Amino acid sequence: MTDADLFRALGNERRLQILAWLKDPRAHFRPQTDGDLVDDGVCGQLIAEKLGINASTLSEHMRILLGSDLILAKRIKQWTFYRRNEARLQMLAAAIGTI
Numbered sequence: 001m002t003d004a005d006l007f008r009a010l011g012n013e014r015r016l017q018i019l020a021w022l023k024d025p026r027a028h029f030r031p032q033t034d035g036d037l038v039d040d041g042v043c044g045q046l047i048a049e050k051l052g053i054n055a056s057t058l059s060e061h062m063r064i065l066l067g068s069d070l071i072l073a074k075r076i077k078q079w080t081f082y083r084r085n086e087a088r089l090q091m092l093a094a095a096i097g098t099i
Helices: 005-008 013-023 044-051 055-067 086-097
Strands: 073-077 079-084
Touching: 005 013, 005 055, 013 044, 013 055, 013 073, 013 079, 044 055, 044 079, 055 073, 055 079
Parallel strands: none
Antiparallel strands: 073 079
């Protein structure tokens, strides 16, 4: 991952919105059948529904966020669940604070 990848990930309003929602998933998403919203992450289908986009568009956003290491993905059955990579986000916040 390069700095350009990170800035690309953060340079999109929808990706920033996803990160904000994933910070407190219980406040932003309905309960899901499989997986815990916090421990396992939020099903990609729920994120796509909330954004009003299709699965392929969401897949591109998530690919970029995953590539920048800002989120983590977990497969449960046929679904992919996403949660924030808090360690990476804390490192990023610390680095930005020193600039």
